[in-house]
Amino acid sequence: MSPSFKCLIVDAFPIVRSRLRDTLETLPSVEQVTEAGKIEQALDILKRQSVDLLTLDIKIGNSNGFELLRRARAHGFAGKVLFISSEDYSTYSQLAKESSANGYISKSEEESLIKDAIQSILKGYSLFKLDSHIAHSKQMPLSEREQVVFDYLVQGYSNKQISELLSLSAKTISTYKSRILDKHNASSIIELMNYQSHKPSVPSQYTQIAL
Known part of the structure; x- marks a missing residue:
């Protein structure tokens, strides 16, 4: 029997959530898609129902996706996490990796690549964009x-x-x-x-x- 996944999209913009929902619902392994536009709403959903994949932005209104992830993990969320953001990957991709996320991808990528990223993470892979400048930089990264x-x-x-x-x-x-x-x-x-x-x-x- 094929595995089925429940997904939660967290993004401040309804049009982005709608597009991601459309993408997720084309995947045969996705059983349910839920949306949230605010951190507190997302945390409430995570407490009330099982979620296998959490997709979220770096900035969610006046709040922060890393803070949401930290609080979700602290409350026992053990699902997979994919950041889908328009923020600069050279600043955030490595930090997302260090923050227990499973991937980071830019909203500017083609929809097919975002779909592939989602599928890869659901299959148990991690996906991050590596920057050769970061790898050789002597600048200390932010926690x-x-x-x-x-x-x-x-x-x-x-x-x-x-x-x-x-x-x-x-x-x-x-x-x-x-x-x-x-x-x-x-x-x-x-x-x-x-x-x-x-x-x-x-x-x-x-x-x-x-x-």
Whole structure:
């Protein structure tokens, strides 16, 4: 008997969720597809029903996909995870891998490639886009929590606002901010944002890894 999978799509944009639903529903192994536009809604669904594959964006409204993944894992979610995002893969692909996800793919890819990525992960593979620049860079990568804090900082959130969102003290957020700047040898978040936006593109490729 062929395996059947239940999938949850988490994305802030209804049109993206609808397109991903259409793609998932063409797969014979997919039994059920559920959608969520907010992190709290997604966590509620994960508590109430079985989910085998979670697809999510890096940024979900004013929240963060890495925070959703962290909280989902903390509550016992053991399913497969695929980030499907428009965010820069050179910043997030490796972090997604380190955050217990099974894959990362860009929304800019052809629909057929996204479909192949989903099928590969359902079959037990991991799929990440490797960047030769990252592999040879001496720059220290951000931790999962540092990346979450960085994402909020570049959206204009204050230390106090971020501390309330993540249930951490403002002093802890200040420490994370200092670490982020130190790792990138930057004097301010504005300087770091300018660096990120002017990084040169580099050759890269997707790599499929058997689990």
